[in-house]
Each structure stands twice: as structure tokens, then as C-alpha cells.
Amino acid sequence: MSMDVQNYRRYGLVIKKILKLKNSICSIFDIRIGDGRGTLFWHDPWFENKPLISRDEFRGLKIRRDCAAATVHNIHNGLWVSVITRVLEGKRAIGHLNGLNICNMADVYLWKAEENGKIKSSAIWNVIRERGQIVSWASLVWSLKIIPRHRFILWLAFRGRLSTRDRILAYMDIPDANCVLSSGFAESIDHLLGGCFFALGLFGIFLLYSWEL
Numbered sequence: 355m356s357m358d359v360q361n362y363r364r365y366g367l368v369i370k371k372i373l374k375l376k377n378s379i380c381s382i383f384d385i386r387i388g389d390g391r392g393t394l395f396w397h398d399p400w401f402e403n404k405p406l407i408s409r410d411e412f413r414g415l416k417i418r419r420d421c422a423a424a425t426v427h428n429i430h431n432g433l434w435v436s437v438i439t440r441v442l443e444g445k446r447a448i449g450h451l452n453g454l455n456i457c458n459m460a461d462v463y464l465w466k467a468e469e470n471g472k473i474k475s476s477a478i479w480n481v482i483r484e485r486g487q488i489v490s491w492a493s494l495v496w497s498l499k500i501i502p503r504h505r506f507i508l509w510l511a512f513r514g515r516l517s518t519r520d521r522i523l524a525y526m527d528i529p530d531a532n533c534v535l536s537s538g539f540a541e542s543i544d545h546l547l548g549g550c551f552f553a554l555g556l557f558g559i560f561l562l563y564s565w566e567l
């Protein structure tokens with residue numbers, strides 16, 4: 355494969371990721387409509403921070419190419435309003451538009467992630483990050499009282515991703531998948547943290563010792 359093709363593929367992936375972010379990133383912009391000429395009616399997030407074109411309600415509505423390129427100004431002047439208001443969501447958007455104070459000033463895009471002229475990376479991160487489910491063990495694993503290295507190992511254990519021999523065996527041919535501490539048992543997370551007599555003995559001594567301290 356030539357370098358060019360590889361590069362195109364790589365850029366393609368990056369662009370796809372950026373396009374995916376496009377909708378979520380809208381919530382860190384605030385559009386203040388002035389004359390409505392600088393804002394696209396369908397594609398800019400001027401109404402409730404989400405482009406109208408991306409809403410499910412408009413899926414069945416056939417939008418002509420010239421209408422798709424309309425600005426807020428065009429629609430405010432009455433163009434295509436009868437088509438748009440066929441859909442409830444369109445009625446809401448037009449209602450919102452009629453309530454706006456359209457003036458002669460240019461539209462303004464405000465960057466909500468900014469505070470006192472400085473960009474807040476935490477605000478941007480909160481918009482673009484993928485949110486997972488909050489797990490019951492999160493506060494234990496990410497406790498500041500635990501050494502970072504141990505936190506990471508604990509996190510892997512809770513995720514079931516520690517490189518124990520039973521897992522290694524799935525992708526690599528290893529001669530022995532048994533626990534090195536006690537023979538006859540497969541080395542798994544459950545075994546190491548619960549069933550291994552040798553490990554349990556060690557934990558017992560350690561707990562006893564820390565109790566005496």
C-alpha cells in the first residue's frame with residue numbers, strides 16, 4: 355500500500371471522528387442572532403444548541419436544496435415557513451425565531467468554554483468525552499489515598515483485564531496456566547483475589563501486621 359493511500363485512510367478516520375464531535379461540540383457555542391444572515395437555519399445550532407437538520411422529526415420532510423442552504427434571515431422573512439411548520443419541531447423553531455429580536459447587527463458566536471478571556475479545558479473535555487456508566491467501585495479505585503500504581507492495577511482487576519495466565523492463554527501458547535503460588539488451580543483474577551490459599555495467607559499476615567501498627 356502506498357504512503358498516500360495510507361495517509362488518506364488515516365485522515366479519513368480523523369475526519370470521521372471530528373464530524374462525530376461536531377454535534378456535541380455545538381453545546382459549547384452560543385449563537386446570538388443579530389440580522390440572521392450569518393447563521394444557517396438548518397445546519398447551525400442556533401436553536402437549543404443543536405442543528406435542526408440533525409433532529410429526527412425532520413427525517414420525513416423533503417428539504418429542497420435551496421431551502422437547505424437558507425439562513426435564519428431567509429426564514430425570518432417568511433421563506434419556506436409553510437413547509438417547515440408542517441412538522442411540530444418546525445413550529446417550535448419558527449416560534450422561537452419569531453420571538454428573537456432580529457436587528458441590523460451581525461450574528462455573534464460566543465465560545466461558552468471561555469471564562470475571563472481564558473479557555474476552560476475542563477468545559478471542552480466535558481463536552482467531547484464519552485460518558486460511561488458510573489460504577490459502584492469508582493470512588494474506591496480513584497481514591498486519592500491509594501498509590502496511583504495500585505489504583506491502576508485495581509482498576510484492571512475490576513474491569514477483568516489483569517494479565518492473568520487464564521487470559522494470556524486465550525491469545526498465546528503458554529506451557530502452564532496454573533497459579534505459581536498454589537499448584538492445581540488456574541491463575542485467574544477470582545483465584546488470586548479470593549481462592550488462592552497462599553495469597554489469602556499473605557493477605558492475612560499483612561492485615562494482622564497493619565492492625566498491630
Ligand SMILES: [Zn+2]
Nearest residue numbers: 533535536550
Ligand atoms: Zn494460587
